[in-house]
Amino acid sequence: MRNVSVRCILICVVLSSLSCVRSDLELGFYDKSCPTAEKMIFGYVKRHVPNAPSLAAALLRMHFHDCFVRGCDGSVLINSTRKHQAEKSALPNQSLRGFDFLDRVKSLVEAECPGVVSCADIIALVARDSVVAIGGPYWNVPTGRRDGLISRSSEASKELPAPTFDFTALRSSFSSKGLNLKDLVVLSGAHTIGVSHCRSFSNRLYNFTGKGDEDPSLDSFYAADLRKNKCKTPKDTTTIVEMDPGSFRTFDLGYYKHLLQRRGLFRSDAALATDAATKSAIIQLVNSPMEVFFKEFGLSMEKMGRIEVKTGSAGEIRKNCAVINV
Known part of the structure; x- marks a missing residue:
């Protein structure tokens, strides 16, 4: 009987200690520690992003790239050193932009509440607020993330x-990040406000199978137009192309309509129409009011924002988003 009691006490102690290490994200996490934080962040974004609307896509992409590597922990913001190559140095991240914008937001918040608001939360809030600033959907952003050390x-x-x-x-x-096919479809919809460099898809135009051919899944008229007016050589590394031609600054259903016309720019875009379930989801979105897409996008963004987050006493609150605290 005594042994059972001892085990019960030990279990309670362990569970209690775990609850101190981990806590859930919550809406209004900074209401007491930095009550003006979210308002300041939204105000800054609202003032500046409409003057540079292409930033919305860049900041949204930054959030995605952060969450898919070690979870949403701000690790994408850390600078490389002479001895260590950080996430910024990886080829997929070399075209990321908006780091200076996030640094300015961080400085603003640090001046008001030093060492309180994490860079990981700032990325998540700025991504949402920048989309809202250009007329896109609003979604809840629970906060309480801490910044990673790796x-x-x-x-x-x-x-x-x-x-x-x-x-x-x-x-x-x-799937490896806990996201399902519905999430895949609606999160891909972020490409409605994006642009890409030719190098990311030029093989679909010039050398898809290594024999100088184009990707047969790409609309041939669209491919010809891209070769003539945009990506004029296979080695073009500077020209940018709209992901959603005609409305790349508007958060709408244009991207999905292009997919159904076989005009998705990336092979990964076109792939969404090769599976019966995801193609059906695309058709359903296109035939539904815009509000449906907005709602579903918001739900999947909130879900993505919870991937492998660090909370409680894990990680740190970085003073400078580009540098781990000393």
């Missing part, structure tokens, strides 16, 4: 889904 280029190269992925690879990548 950032490795090799992990970013391995974990981030590539624009060359087929459906099987995409499904596996998203």
